[in-house]
Amino acid sequence: xxxxxxxxxxxxxxxxxxxxxxxxxxxxxxxxxxxxxxxxxxxxxxxxxxxxxxxxxxxxxxxxxxxxxxxxxxxxxxxxxxxxxxxxxxxxxxxxxxxxxxxxxxxxxxxx
Amino acid sequence: xxxxxxxxxxxxxxxxxxxxxxxxxxxxxxxxxxxxxxxxxxxxxxxxxxxxxxxxxxxxxxxxxxxxxxxxxxxxxxxxxxxxxxxxxxxxxxxxxxxxxxxxxxxxxxxxxx
Numbered sequence: 001x002x003x004x005x006x007x008x009x010x011x012x013x014x015x016x017x018x019x020x021x022x023x024x025x026x027x028x029x030x031x032x033x034x035x036x037x038x039x040x041x042x043x044x045x046x047x048x049x050x051x052x053x054x055x056x057x058x059x060x061x062x063x064x065x066x067x068x069x070x071x072x073x074x075x076x077x078x079x080x081x082x083x084x085x086x087x088x089x090x091x092x093x094x095x096x097x098x099x100x101x102x103x104x105x106x107x108x109x110x111x112x
Numbered sequence: 113x114x115x116x117x118x119x120x121x122x123x124x125x126x127x128x129x130x131x132x133x134x135x136x137x138x139x140x141x142x143x144x145x146x147x148x149x150x151x152x153x154x155x156x157x158x159x160x161x162x163x164x165x166x167x168x169x170x171x172x173x174x175x176x177x178x179x180x181x182x183x184x185x186x187x188x189x190x191x192x193x194x195x196x197x198x199x200x201x202x203x204x205x206x207x208x209x210x211x212x213x214x215x216x217x218x219x220x221x222x223x224x225x226x
Contacts, residue, residue, distance in 0.1 A: 099145075
C-alpha cells in the first residue's frame with residue numbers, strides 16, 4: 001500500500017525564520033512527488049519533482065527529492081505571515097496511473 | 113470563472129438524509145476525483161474516474177457512490193449520511209496528457225451531518 005508521511009504535523013515560527021518541511025514516502029512505480037499549499041480552501045500546486053537532486057525553486061520556496069532515501073523537503077526562507085497554510089505532499093505512483101496519495105499535511109503558522 | 117466548481121459550498125444535513133455533491137469543470141480534463149479532508153489526515157481519495165465509462169473506488173469508498181454524467185461532471189452521493197461523514201470534500205481534475213499527475217482542485221464543499 002502506498003504511503004506518504006509528513007513531518008512535522010505543525011510548526012509555529014516568526015517572520016524571517018527559515019523552515020524545512022519533510023515528506024517521506026513508500027510507493028510502487030514512483031512517477032512524481034508533488035507539493036501543494038492550502039490556505040483558505042482548495043490546495044494550489046507548488047512543485048512537481050521527478051528526478052533526484054534537482055532543486056525546484058520559486059521565490060523563497062524550494063524543494064528537492066531524494067529517490068534513493070525516498071523523501072523530499074520543502075524549504076521556505078525568510079518566512080512571511082502569508083506563508084501560513086497547510087502544506088501537502090503527494091506521491092504519484094502505484095498501479096493506477098493518475099492517482100495521488102497524500103500525506104497528512106504540515107500546518108505552518110508564521111507570526112509577525 | 114473558476115475552472116473547477118463545486119456545489120453546494122456548504123451544507124448542513126441530518127443523519128439518514130441523501131446528499132449529492134456536484135462537481136463541474138471547464139478544463140477539458142478526462143480524469144476526475146473526489147477527496148475528503150479531515151483534520152490531521154490530509155486528503156483521502158473516495159472515488160476516481162479516468163473517463164465517462166471508468167469509475168474506481170478509492171481508499172475510503174464505503175458509504176459513498178458516484179456518477180460521471182459527462183466528461184465535465186462528476187457527482188458524489190451519500191445515500192444515508194452519518195455524522196462521521198462530516199468533512200471538507202474536494203473535487204479535482206487532471207489530464208492524461210499531464211504525464212506527471214498534477215491535479216487541479218475545486219473550492220471544496222463543507223458538509224456537516226448532524
